[in-house]
Amino acid sequence: EVSEIINYFLKYFTLDYEKILWILRLENENKKEEIYKVADIVTRTLTTDFITLKGIIEFTNYCNKSCNYCGIRVQNNCIKRYRIPEEEILKIAKNGVDMGLTTIILQGGEDEYFSDETLERIIYKIHHEYKTSVSLSIGERSKEAYKRFKEAGASKVLLKHETINKKIFNEIHPDKDYEYRIELLDYLVYLGYITGSGNIIGLPGQTEKDIADDIIFMRDHRIKMIGMGPFISTHNTPLEGYPDGSADLTLNAYAATRLTIPYALMPATTALGTLKRDYQFKALRSGCNVIMVNITPDKYRKNYNIYDEKIKVEFYETAERILEEGLKLSPYTYRRILEAKRNGYSYER
Numbered sequence: 001e002v003s004e005i006i007n008y009f010l011k012y013f014t015l016d017y018e019k020i021l022w023i024l025r026l027e028n029e030n031k032k033e034e035i036y037k038v039a040d041i042v043t044r045t046l047t048t049d050f051i052t053l054k055g056i057i058e059f060t061n062y063c064n065k066s067c068n069y070c071g072i073r074v075q076n077n078c079i080k081r082y083r084i085p086e087e088e089i090l091k092i093a094k095n096g097v098d099m100g101l102t103t104i105i106l107q108g109g110e111d112e113y114f115s116d117e118t119l120e121r122i123i124y125k126i127h128h129e130y131k132t133s134v135s136l137s138i139g140e141r142s143k144e145a146y147k148r149f150k151e152a153g154a155s156k157v158l159l160k161h162e163t164i165n166k167k168i169f170n171e172i173h174p175d176k177d178y179e180y181r182i183e184l185l186d187y188l189v190y191l192g193y194i195t196g197s198g199n200i201i202g203l204p205g206q207t208e209k210d211i212a213d214d215i216i217f218m219r220d221h222r223i224k225m226i227g228m229g230p231f232i233s234t235h236n237t238p239l240e241g242y243p244d245g246s247a248d249l250t251l252n253a254y255a256a257t258r259l260t261i262p263y264a265l266m267p268a269t270t271a272l273g274t275l276k277r278d279y280q281f282k283a284l285r286s287g288c289n290v291i292m293v294n295i296t297p298d299k300y301r302k303n304y305n306i307y308d309e310k311i312k313v314e315f316y317e318t319a320e321r322i323l324e325e326g327l328k329l330s331p332y333t334y335r336r337i338l339e340a341k342r343n344g345y346s347y348e349r
């Protein structure tokens, strides 16, 4: 029952496997609302009372990996590949900072064209010249590379474990090593990165138990940022035709995660917004405290199809909606939005 969950949380500041599973399986609308409310209160009291906007730049859709769910996997030759030139990446980042973003996420496929040296230069500039946090979402690179990126000024890394169920992990990742993924995550934590991980919800063969295991795994490995998105069946991939993940289960997972890892930074994901637009905002009242806005120029972004019909989470539109819903923005972001509004949104959009 909800009251048992609350009492357990107040005593231990986390949940156990059984309680996580109970929340994941909740279907009763009233009980769900109660749990979401508790997760929301915990978010606001133990993290921040505002939603953090982070800007994502999808700088390359080249990828040399074959993940079975992903639309930019190397075998997919139906998409147009692009790489954003270094100078342009910097310009986009600078513009994002001027608009009011405090974290820039560099995301891309696993693309060796961008050497460690190039990435170091980009990171250094965004962190030291634009005075902004840099988060990396570039898949697997060598430990040495991640060490250098840290020294160059990156403070965060997102490296989703995707699923902790080894059998499913191996089925959907023909060319990835389960043990290495976990070892690398642990190494990132050891290096002092604010380390992010996460899973896909609704993979073929996955159960609520697997998702409970994912949450416990992230807690036990000191993961501080948690990205959990529903599976979205995607054209020209081996998982094309499998059913999409459940948006309701995703919300339950957010609430359960908030009560298990109370201090986490947890985005309301674009994948959830793609399945059900309103759920992305409902998530911001159910345990999530971050939203990633896309600042990739449209001519590139339209080809970054990691899954079908990926929506564009736009900066101003998202900020406005957050305020309309009675939620808050961080002081810097809010100030910049007000200024932009006064000037008739004259920034590049």
Ligand code: 5AD
Pocket (backbone or CB within 6 Å): 069, 070, 071, 160, 162, 199, 200, 229, 230, 231, 232, 233, 234, 271, 306, 307, 308
């Ligand atoms: N459905 C849901 N999430 C996906 N990702 C990639 N493809 C899909 C898909 N079809 C997610 C993975 C990856 C992140 C960049 O996007 O979790 O880590």
